[in-house]
Amino acid sequence: MISIDHVSKSFGTAASHTLALDDVSLEVGRGEIYGVVGQSGAGKSTLIRTVNLLERPDSGRITVDGRELTSLGAKDLRIARQGIGMIFQHFNLLSSRTVQGNVELALEVVGVDGKERRSRAGEILELVGLSDKANAYPAQLSGGQKQRIGIARSLATRPSVLLSDEATSALDPETTRSILDLLKTINRELGLTVLLITHEMDVVKAICDSAALIEGGRIAEQGKLVELISKPGSRLAHELFPLGEVPAGTTGTVIDITFSGGLADRPVIAQLAREYAIDVSILGATIETIAGSQAGRTRLELPGSPETIAAAIADLRRQGLLVETVTPTTTAGAAA
Numbered sequence: 370m371i372s373i374d375h376v377s378k379s380f381g382t383a384a385s386h387t388l389a390l391d392d393v394s395l396e397v398g399r400g401e402i403y404g405v406v407g408q409s410g411a412g413k414s415t416l417i418r419t420v421n422l423l424e425r426p427d428s429g430r431i432t433v434d435g436r437e438l439t440s441l442g443a444k445d446l447r448i449a450r451q452g453i454g455m456i457f458q459h460f461n462l463l464s465s466r467t468v469q470g471n472v473e474l475a476l477e478v479v480g481v482d483g484k485e486r487r488s489r490a491g492e493i494l495e496l497v498g499l500s501d502k503a504n505a506y507p508a509q510l511s512g513g514q515k516q517r518i519g520i521a522r523s524l525a526t527r528p529s530v531l532l533s534d535e536a537t538s539a540l541d542p543e544t545t546r547s548i549l550d551l552l553k554t555i556n557r558e559l560g561l562t563v564l565l566i567t568h569e570m571d572v573v574k575a576i577c578d579s580a581a582l583i584e585g586g587r588i589a590e591q592g593k594l595v596e597l598i599s600k601p602g603s604r605l606a607h608e609l610f611p612l613g614e615v616p617a618g619t620t621g622t623v624i625d626i627t628f629s630g631g632l633a634d635r636p637v638i639a640q641l642a643r644e645y646a647i648d649v650s651i652l653g654a655t656i657e658t659i660a661g662s663q664a665g666r667t668r669l670e671l672p673g674s675p676e677t678i679a680a681a682i683a684d685l686r687r688q689g690l691l692v693e694t695v696t697p698t699t700t701a702g703a704a705a
């Protein structure tokens with residue numbers, strides 16, 4: 370549905386030059402919610418703004434819903450953009466217009482007549498649960514309500530794609546939750562494809578099907594969450610299931626076991642104790658619902674001889690569990 374194909378983008382002059390996107394390729398499937406995470410300055414905003422050509426790439430291709438936007442002239446690009454909605458961290462509402470007026474604006478600029486505008490705005494305000502605020506002004510609304518209006522405005526032209534630029538970053542956790550629920554609902558009910566950027570892993574956990582990690586303008590890792598969580602050494606998986614540092618004074622072998630799908634309810638600790646006589650200590654555990662199924666990670670300390678530990682780990686792996694040994698003093702796992 371969205372194809373970002375070998376896109377590069379730089380800013381500045383030859384003397385002072387930033388390569389914000391460095392040969393980025395990404396595919397977002399129809400109906401998918403795709404999250405791009407990364408630290409400040411990694412290139413997230415630049416990436417999402419290239420999708421509707423708010424930033425034109427220096428090289429590479431952008432294709433949305435079968436149309437290669439990078440090859441379109443100004444008029445065709447204007448039409449194609451009607452199929453791409455966008456929401457922003459600071460909502461970008463017009464303070465001089467009512468809620469209804471803000472939503473209608475998206476239709477005014479594409480030449481929809483007054484009667485149809487009113488009816489469509491009414492319909493979409495109902496969808497976002499704010500029909501009763503149609504005549505209010507943005508200053509009279511809470512942050513969450515403002516973002517609902519931003520979402521309503523972005524949906525007015527019935528887009529097939531929604532771009533979300535840190536849409537919940539200015540909201541408190543409870544309001545964030547309700548906006549994410551709304552995004553999930555419109556994704557499901559309208560079949561909308563959503564590409565979002567965020568610096569919050571919780572957003573990815575809550576609603577994304579797939580994710581990419583961007584660093585220094587390059588995609589460091591990407592994939593479906595259900596696949597990433599059982600990929601050895603996945604940094605995104607470690608961000609999704611943070612287990613922290615290995616406590617000082619740990620002397621046994623430390624392993625992280627990732628459980629996903631049908632493996633989530635294995636009695637692993639009991640098995641290690643019974644079959645290998647290992648006196649297991651639990652150092653940490655986290656369980657999450659990721660992309661609709663339960664997954665988790667447990668960190669264990671296994672005292673005992675290297676031979677016994679190796680045999681136990683091999684046994685766990687034979688059962689299909691992802692087992693990573695953890696080097697003390699770091700949080701990173703290494704597939705041993």
Ligand SMILES: Nc1ncnc2c1ncn2[C@@H]1O[C@H](COP(=O)(O)OP(=O)(O)OP(=O)(O)O)[C@@H](O)[C@H]1O
Nearest residue numbers: 380381387389407408409410411412413414415416
């Ligand atoms: N218009 C611009 N002119 C010059 N440099 C820019 C411009 N826009 C972005 N950059 C630079 O490109 C790099 C990527 O910026 P970008 O805003 O895409 O990152 P980001 O991951 O969205 O960061 P943040 O989370 O802080 O918004 C940064 O080094 C930034 O300074």
